[in-house]
Amino acid sequence: MMKSFSYLVTLAMLGSAFPLLAFAFDPSLRQDFCVAINDSSSAGPKLTSATADDFFLSGINIPRSTSNPLGSNVTRITVDQIPSLNTLGISIARIDFAPYGVNPPHTHPRATEVLVVLEGTLYVGFVTSNPDNRLFAKILNKGDVIVFPIGLIHFQINMGQTNAVALPHFNSQNPGFITIANAVFGSNPPINPDVLTKAFQLDMDVINYLQKQLWLNND
Template structure:
């Protein structure tokens, strides 16, 4: 009987802990842990140091500016305004952040991943064509056209994108399940790394001629 009870207790413990094991960020152990700018401290932690709670003020939980359009005068025609632990210290340990994304007509938020967060996107203005690709070996593509009020979810770590297919500017807001979700833009990471990945590796990986790889490397460096 003790063996059976112990086995059941173990199963219950595993099930109860399962949701936490999949969380992007650790759960807080106190009301808040406002991030302290401690870049000069020669200690590295997985997150940010906590500000003295007695020194915390309302502005530590406040950010202003998501009402302002981002500058889309760039090569891809989009701009991401992020609100994360780096500019809103009260987010530290809370496992959430937000972004505003502006797109000019034909503007693209290029294929990228958030290694530490799931993203939920809400369209405010315009029409977006969005999608994500599943992991190996399937690499299945899921796409959807979104209009104002529509919502779409990009699972954690998967490559995804948004393209403005309308004739006017588009605006979207997104929430992410990490205080610091991170961004890996695929083209920039592969063709714009420092130092550069060996062109022979890239040519073999993409199964293209070396001159095409040279052109892509040059384009990223410009």
């Protein structure tokens, strides 16, 4: 009797967990595609008569400006740029790097990233979660590929004296992009400095200085 009861409890626990797993990523398709549009008269995206343009975007081959303090530029290609990506669970981007340009430590809360180097040499890496905080890092050259697991902090920097280009792929139509420095020191409204001085073990003057900086969104 006790064994049967334990078995039922186990099934109940698994049953309650599976819905959470099922909705952890983009929703599964219920039809061939679902092209979304922004319509001010509706509460959100809705089905529309699709055309070939809803599945198309040109110009990804054009270099983007890297004239900023980071020396890099991220061009996102998500459901906002290609409406047919809605519910398909995939998107891409283009990252342009000036010599020694950096895509600073950041995370994608809703997607794993597979990055392909098209031109140049990049030093890249990601850090695992607590308590290990282990760094996995590699130097990538043209044609190399690396995976950044979902939610983990990662970065890229151009190690060469020429421009570099990378093409990241995501398993989400909208992977999200959280730059660590922006989120911590550039939040709106600002995080209470007392929290940051304690968390980072820094003087209040240093925290105040960091919170006054112009933290760039790299896109």
